Amino acid sequence: MNEPRTLLSIDRVSKSFGRVKAVEDISLDIRENEFFALLGPSGCGKTTLLRMLAGFEPPSDGRILLDGRDITRTPPNKRPVNLMFQSYALFPHMSVRANVSYGLEMERLPAKEIRSRVDAILTTTELVSFADRKPEQLSGGQRQRVALARALVKRPRLLLLDEPLGALDKKLRGAMQLELKRLQNEVGITFVIVTHDQEESLVMADRIAVLKDGRLLQCDAPRAVYEHPCDRFVADFIGVTNFLQGKATADGVLTSNGVKIAGKVPNMLSPGVATVAAVRPERIRLFPSPETANRVAGTVEALAYQGLDLQLHVRTPLSDKPFLVRVTADAVDRQPVSAGDQVELGWDAADVRIYAD
Amino acid sequence: MAPALAWLTALMVVPCALVLTLAFFRRGIYGGIEYTVTLENFGLVFDPLYARIFLKSAYIAGTATGIAVIIGYAAAYAIAAAPRRLQPVFLFFAVLPFWSNYLIRTYAWIVLLNREGLITQLLRWVGYTGEPPSMLYTEGAVIAGLVYNYLPFVILACYAPLSRLNPELGEASRDLGASSVTTFRRIILPLTVPGIAAGAVFVFVLSIGNFVTPALLGGGRFQMIGNLVYDQFLTVNDWPFGAALAIALIAVMLLVLMAQSQFADRAAGRTIEARGGADG
Known part of the structure; x- marks a missing residue:
């Protein structure tokens, strides 16, 4: 299989507002037809980066290349890039149809072509029956689709989406996540989405870039980011993790109360430095076999039933916080546990990630 | 409800009714009022001599409105584009002239426009040696005075x-894909036009009936309807004709206000989307 073509290159881009560095030396390559997520907590610089891609903020340093062409200084109206705003920014004095046509009118296309392209996108986004309404007469989900249609109808090389589902309620979000992914497949346009919702990025994106304080921490496929977070922050930000503090040894971490956690220690951590071991709740087994590398006894404090699986809070001598353990409902059926029970937890050395503390 | 109604009756309905009734009587031979009902005062309003003054007043008020809207909108645009915390400061300075008396503000223009006034001195200072320009007691001076006095209304109405x-x-x-010019024409202007309309109506209505500015900056021969009404009541002592002129003026203002409210109703559908907060 050939290597997918790079569509957009972000080359050592930085942005400062006065003394505040919003984006610091970020380099990223986004591939053709990719669904790419910029993920991070608020204030991490993801929106600033997106605005630089759209052309609203000039980078303080670095270059942005689209199809190999330098667009760093190209104004927003001259870029084959469209942005779907977090507030949707629909024109309140125009109907849905006028909103969607606007971008094509700017390209001075013949009226007939505008009409057919707008009709087609309104059909795709299921907005035909709302074409004559004003934005204020629409629900949140409908507005979101108008904003999407208005950007997609331009057939941009790259579509930027700023927290596109942020204004929707939880149930609608779930539906729209899949809907966006389906649409992206259908139209064959590269999507770059900004989100602070790690779950959303795991569901939708082909690749995720995790940002913090204006810096790029990790850029990888969702599974790789989840299974091999590059540092403690990413491990904590993506999904749920148990952290165990201690000091590094040659083959694991020694907690303050003398328990050894077996795991692969990165070369950069010399023995004795403060480290933290991380284990995902679903990697932990109840009643492990005797040869399991890491085993610890504890007391079940609480059980939370979550449909397919159960979340257990287990008090152990390893840390102040209860251990989070996720087991399937089936496993509990076979070997029932309830609050107050003594259990043994076990996990493999391969499931332990060790980071500098 | 009742006190408001009483207030309105005492200060609006009764005076207007008095003026309206007055307009149907006849001027006495030695001034005063002869109580015989007639329509000739209204006929006289349409006499070419007075109709011309009406048209001229409308023209002066219209020109002042046009200029005030252009300057005021630009100023409001600049203030709205300034950093948030500076905006109240700029608005304060825009409205500051209102804190002084209207007459004093108008007199200041005499000092500026006088044959040997500040502007002439400034011209001399940069090396101009010819005749001092005659700026005071012209139509332009009246328009400048009106624009200056009513500009803050436009700035406030457009800023909102x-x-x-x-x-x-x-x-x-x-x-x-729109240029900045197209963006202004198709998005920003249509969404802010109600503010322009409100400001324009202020300036027009206040200008067309104005008599202080034309009297001070237009010179003795310069007449707008306001001066005409003033003269009928205080110089010529023809109260009935003065009343008829006043009623005609009120009618013109009402027409303008009605047109504006029609326009505002049509624009009511286009409410302005609230500021969207984005972070991250």
């Missing part, structure tokens, strides 16, 4: 919708 406008609307327009 401009500052409420979600800046992302302009960005969205640019993003969709």
Whole structure:
């Protein structure tokens, strides 16, 4: 299989507002037809980066290349890039149809072509029956689709989406996540989405870039980011993790109360430095076999039933916080546990990630 | 409800009714009022001599309105684009002239426009040696005085919708391929036009009936309807004709206000989207 073509290159881009560095030396390559997520907590610089891609903020340093062409200084109206705003920014004095046509009118296309392209996108986004309404007469989900249609109808090389589902309620979000992914497949346009919702990025994106304080921490496929977070922050930000503090040894971490956690220690951590071991709740087994590398006894404090699986809070001598353990409902059926029970937890050395503390 | 109604009756309905009744009587031979009902005062309003003054007043008020709207909108636009915390400061300075008396503000223009006034001195200072320009007691001086006095109304009326406008609307327009000029024409202007209309009506209505500014800056021969009404009541002592002129003026103002409210109703559908907050 050939290597997918790079569509957009972000080359050592930085942005400062006065003394505040919003984006610091970020380099990223986004591939053709990719669904790419910029993920991070608020204030991490993801929106600033997106605005630089759209052309609203000039980078303080670095270059942005689209199809190999330098667009760093190209104004927003001259870029084959469209942005779907977090507030949707629909024109309140125009109907849905006028909103969607606007971008094509700017390209001075013949009226007939505008009409057919707008009709087609309104059909795709299921907005035909709302074409004559004003934005204020629409629900949140409908507005979101108008904003999407208005950007997609331009057939941009790259579509930027700023927290596109942020204004929707939880149930609608779930539906729209899949809907966006389906649409992206259908139209064959590269999507770059900004989100602070790690779950959303795991569901939708082909690749995720995790940002913090204006810096790029990790850029990888969702599974790789989840299974091999590059540092403690990413491990904590993506999904749920148990952290165990201690000091590094040659083959694991020694907690303050003398328990050894077996795991692969990165070369950069010399023995004795403060480290933290991380284990995902679903990697932990109840009643492990005797040869399991890491085993610890504890007391079940609480059980939370979550449909397919159960979340257990287990008090152990390893840390102040209860251990989070996720087991399937089936496993509990076979070997029932309830609050107050003594259990043994076990996990493999391969499931332990060790980071500098 | 009742006190408001009493207030309105005492201060609006009764005086207007008095003026209206007065207009149907006849001027006495030695001034005063002869109580015989007649329509000739209204006929006289349409006499070419007076109709011309009406048209001229409308022209002066219209020109002042046009200039005030252009300057005022530009000023409001600049204030709305300034950093948030500076905006109240700029608005304060825009409204500051209102704190001094209207007459004093108008007299200041005499000092400026006088044959040997500040502007002439400034011209001399930069090396101009010719005749001093005659600026005072001209139509232009009257228009300048009206624009100056009523500009803050336009700035305030235009600032309100401009500052409420979600800046992302302009960005969205640019993003969709529009130039800044097109963005202004198709997005920003249509969404802020109610403010322009409100400000324009203020300036027009206050200008067309004005008599102080034309009297001071237009010179003795310069007449607008306001001066005409003033003269009928205080110089010529023809109260009935003065009343008829006043009624005609009120009718013109009402027409303008009605047109504006029609326009506002039509624009009511286009409410302005609230500012969208984005972070991250």
